[in-house]
Amino acid sequence: AQTVTQSQPEMSVQEAETVTLSCTYDTSESDYYLFWYKQPPSRQMILVIRQEAYKQQNATENRFSVNFQKAAKSFSLKISDSQLGDAAMYFCAYRASQGGSEKLVFGKGTKLTVNP
């Protein structure tokens, strides 16, 4: 079974600085999707960024970028120029690309605090 590990329960960053959140996963599949979701206190999970495993190029979305290391099964999220609104729980998630069920497998999450 696939597993996702986020080794940092909590992280903090100064406003305008850069922070990196770690995520590793375990799978025997060669093709899959990886996601970072943000969950603010409102509870609604918001997609931050998505990476397809067959693409070697790291995904970027404005201030958010990933470092995808397929061989190492690592998928870290870098937040540049951190803003107060970035404070939230961040979840790394895995989804198989084939095999029927499209369920997401989530890590335990990292709570990010942004200090003014």
Place this chain on the structure above:
Amino acid sequence: GAGVSQSPSNKVTEKGKDVELRCDPISGHTALYWYRQSLGQGLEFLIYFQGNSAPDKSGLPSDRFSAERTGGSVSTLTIQRTQQEDSAVYLCASSRFGGRFTNIQYFGAGTRLSVL
């Protein structure tokens, strides 16, 4: 609608009572998912519906849990004879098939269930 809508937002019930949680997915999304988020277990997949196919019920924790999706749209998650360990946030997500945004799950704000 503009997003995934879940109701009620909060539900308090007594142990042993049945509860129904509702999810209204984004219009046109053929896939619908239920997840449970609890302090001890993190985010867990419960059930997945895709069009007219048989649902993937592999994540349902016991036979007290069931879900249906009527007319390929609204879904109801039913928990019978609730137990205190059922207390959690129940999240619903939907996704479309095909096109650039395929495989992206969009989440509702969840229903917080408290079993007294």
